[in-house]
Amino acid sequence: xRGQDSRTVRDLRRSNRAAVLRRLYFExxxxxxxxxxxxxxxxxxxxxxxxxxxxxxxxxxxxSVGSDGGRPRTLLRVAPHSACLVGVDxxxxxxxxxxxxLMLSEVARSxxxxxxxxxxxxxxxxxxxxxxxxxLARVDESTGPLLGVGVGVxxxxxxxxxxxxxxxxxxxxxxxxxLEEMLRESAGLAGSGGAGSxxxxxxxxxxxxxxSVPLHIGNGAKTLxxxxxxxxxxxxxxxxxxxxxxxGVGACVVTGGEPYGGASSGAGEWGHTVxxxxxxxxRCGASGxxxxxxxxxxxxxxxxxxxxxxxxxxxxxxxxxxLATGQAEGPEARVAKAVLEExxxxxxxxxxxxxxxxxxERIVIGGWVGLLLGPRLLPAVRAATDAYAxxxxxxxxxxxxxxxxxxxxxxGAATLPLRRFLDAGGSPPPGVALSV
Numbered sequence: 001x002r003g004q005d006s007r008t009v010r011d012l013r014r015s016n017r018a019a020v021l022r023r024l025y026f027e028x029x030x031x032x033x034x035x036x037x038x039x040x041x042x043x044x045x046x047x048x049x050x051x052x053x054x055x056x057x058x059x060x061x062x063x064s065v066g067s068d069g070g071r072p073r074t075l076l077r078v079a080p081h082s083a084c085l086v087g088v089d090x091x092x093x094x095x096x097x098x099x100x101x102l103m104l105s106e107v108a109r110s111x112x113x114x115x116x117x118x119x120x121x122x123x124x125x126x127x128x129x130x131x132x133x134x135x136l137a138r139v140d141e142s143t144g145p146l147l148g149v150g151v152g153v154x155x156x157x158x159x160x161x162x163x164x165x166x167x168x169x170x171x172x173x174x175x176x177x178x179l180e181e182m183l184r185e186s187a188g189l190a191g192s193g194g195a196g197s198x199x200x201x202x203x204x205x206x207x208x209x210x211x212s213v214p215l216h217i218g219n220g221a222k223t224l225x226x227x228x229x230x231x232x233x234x235x236x237x238x239x240x241x242x243x244x245x246x247x248g249v250g251a252c253v254v255t256g257g258e259p260y261g262g263a264s265s266g267a268g269e270w271g272h273t274v275x276x277x278x279x280x281x282x283r284c285g286a287s288g289x290x291x292x293x294x295x296x297x298x299x300x301x302x303x304x305x306x307x308x309x310x311x312x313x314x315x316x317x318x319x320x321x322x323l324a325t326g327q328a329e330g331p332e333a334r335v336a337k338a339v340l341e342e343x344x345x346x347x348x349x350x351x352x353x354x355x356x357x358x359x360x361e362r363i364v365i366g367g368w369v370g371l372l373l374g375p376r377l378l379p380a381v382r383a384a385t386d387a388y389a390x391x392x393x394x395x396x397x398x399x400x401x402x403x404x405x406x407x408x409x410x411x412g413a414a415t416l417p418l419r420r421f422l423d424a425g426g427s428p429p430p431g432v433a434l435s436v
Contacts, residue, residue: 013425014424014425014427015425016039016041016045016048016049016425017049017052017053017425017426017427018422018423018424018425018426019039019040019041020035020039020041020046020049020050020053020425021053021058021059021078021422021425021426022422023035023038023039024059024076024077024078025078025103025422026230028062028075028076028077028078029062029063029075029076029077030075030076031065031073031074031075031076032046032047032050032073032074032076033073035050035076050076053426054076056426056434057079057082057144057434058078058079058082058426058434059076059077059078059079060076060077060078060079060082061074061075061076062075062076062077063075078102078103079102080101080102080103080105081101081102081142081143081144082102082144082434083101083102083143083144083145083146083147083421083428083432083434084099084100084101084102084107084139084143084144084145084146084147085099085100085101085102085104085146085147085148085149085150085414085417085418086098086099086100086132086135086136086146086148086149086150086414087100087149087150087152087223087409087410087411087412087413087414087415088128088131088132088149088150088151088152088410088413089152089220089223089409089410089413090119090124090128090151090152090153090154090220091114091154091220091246091409092114092154092172092246092247092248092296092315093113093114093247093314093315093316094111094112094113094114095111095112095114095124095127095128095131096109096110096111096112096131096407096409096410097109097110097111097112097128097131097132097134097135097410098110098135098407098410098411098414099135099136099138099139099143100411100414101143101144102144102147102418104231104411104414104415104418106407107135107138107143108134108135108137108138109135109410110130110131110134110135111131112127112130112131114127118172118173119154119169119172119173119174121174121177121179121182122182124179125179125182125183125186126186128151128183129183129186132149144434145428145432145434146213146432147214147417147418147420147421147428147429147432148213148214148215148216148416148417148420148421148429149213149214149215149216149417150216150217150218150223150412150413150414150415150416150417150418151179151183151215151216151217151218151413152218152219152220152222152223152224152409152410152412152413153167153169153179153217153218153219153220154169154171154172154174154219154220154248154250155167155168155169155170155171155172155174155219156168156169156219156264156265156266156269157217157218157219157265158176158264158265159265163178163180163181164178164179164180164181164184164215164217165178165179165180165217166178166179167179167217170284170285171248171282171283171284171291179217180215180217183215184212184215213429213432214417214420214429216413216416216417216420218412218413218416219250219252219265219268220244220250220409220412220413221242221243221244221250221251221252221268222252222259222261222268222412223409223412223413223415223416224242224244224252224366224367224402224408224409224412225240225242225244225251225252225253225254225259225412226252226259226412226415226416226419227404227408227409227411227412227415228242228364228366228402228403228404228408228412229242229252229254229257230415231403231404231411232364232402232403232404232408233362233364233400233401233402233403234254234362234364237254237360237361237362238254238255238256238257238361239254239255239256239358239359239360239361240254240360240361240362240363240364241253241254241270241354241358241360241362241363241364242254242363242364242366242402243270243351243354243363243364243365243366243367243370244366244367244370244409245294245295245347245365245366245367245369245370246295246296246367246368246369246370247295247296247297247315247369248271248283248291248295249270249271249290249291249294249295249367250268250269250270250271251268251269251270251271251354252268253267253268253358254360255358270290270350270353270354271289271290271291271294271295272284272286272289272290272291273289273290273350273353274286274287274288274289274290275288275289275290275292275293275346275349275350276288276293279292279293280292280293280298280301283295283297290346290350293343293346294343294346294347294350294369295369296315296316296318296319296368296369297315299319299322299339299343299369300315300318300319300322302339302342302343303318303322303335303336303339306335306338306339307335308322308325308332308335308336308339310322316368316372319369319372319373320372322336322339322340323336323340323372323373323376326339326340326376340373340376340377341380343373343377344377344380344381344384345380345384347365347377347381347384348380348381348382348383348384348385348386348387348388349384349385349388351363351381351384351385351389351399352384352385352387352388352389352394353388355385355389355390355393355394355397356389356390356393359393359396359397360397361396361397361398362397362398362399362400363397363398363399363400364400364401364402365378365381365399365400365401365402366401366402366404366408367402368406370401370402371401371402371405371406374401374402375401378399378401381399382399385397385399
């Protein structure tokens with residue numbers, strides 16, 4: 001019975017700490033007096049929690065504000081340099097690794113191109129290691145300790161209880177790739193002192209004799225969605241869809257404020273819904289997928305088939321060339337404009353499916369293709385959405401562009417360990433001591 005009471009008290013304490021920490025993280029700086037009504041906690045509970053979090057270095061004072069006739073009220077905020085986080089984006093053309101402070105301001109970054117080697121899993125692991133070594137060289141007393149590493153990947157992430165995440169990335173040739181296990185066991189993670197010791201912590205404790213740094217792996221579209229819901233265009237919405245459009249096409253479906261994963265975390269593979277029966281061949285092996293029409297490769301292929309001749313071999317440069325050509329005059333410009341108009345209609349039709357299926361408040365278009373073409377195509381995409389969707393839900397859905405830019409997936413990946421930290425009320429993972 002005593003153990004049950006102890007667990008109940010511990011859970012209540014963690015819940016109170018989490019409530020205060022989340023308010024200050026997303027809405028701070030705030031005073032103790034403001035935290036009471038915002039969290040529903042008593043002044044005594046607020047005082048206890050704030051005292052603990054200040055002593056642990058998670059919070060810090062941030063000046064004061066006057067009050068009506070009384071003493072100035074001290075403002076509190078989350079201490080940005082009390083800890084740090086890493087976000088990794090395994091993209092279509094490169095692996096980006098970023099080190100952030102606790103408030104997700106960038107401290108360091110590293111980008112490794114994915115050239116002819118493609119998405120060979122061993123190569124991707126080596127590039128992640130290289131990027132981690134580069135950014136974690138910046139971890140010191142000024143950044144605080146590392147709370148965890150989040151990795152956004154293309155494909156469905158299957159979670160296993162004891163052996164880590166498997167990635168099913170059909171479009172990049174990954175069939176049940178044990179990415180988490182590979183990262184933890186790879187030879188490049190051992191070291192001594194400085195960044196090397198942090199990298200060694202990613203390995204299993206039994207092997208390296210040190211606590212394991214938390215490693216979180218999630219679908220890249222879902223990490224993008226989490227970032228946009230917390231800090232970007234999805235902020236404040238309860239039901240939304242965040243679309244990632246790049247070489248691949250995916251989505252994060254948010255219902256009741258939480259990402260929806262489905263029975264096996266496979267929900268959101270929007271790019272592999274069928275737009276045209278018997279249509280264009282998709283990288284996944286099926287025909288007629290949305291990705292084959294609005295993904296980078298599909299757009300460039302349709303431009304070539306219409307008579308366009310992009311001078312650039314890489315997708316990002318070729319799409320930029322398509323956009324520039326479509327803004328010029330002459331026969332080549334007319335071809336490019338027709339391809340862009342067709343792309344807007346295809347994308348609008350795909351978005352209309354999301355409107356009819358999920359009835360969201362907002363649909364946010366992100367990813368590097370979405371950000372590149374979105375400013376030019378957004379009015380036509382909205383018009384096509386209205387034309388293909390049911391009128392009632394379409395009239396109540398806003399279609400907007402991502403606000404966080406090309407770093408949204410890495411920011412979102414870093415929210416994976418951040419979310420665990422906030423849910424735990426600011427308690428670090430085992431073996432990690434916060435700076436005080």
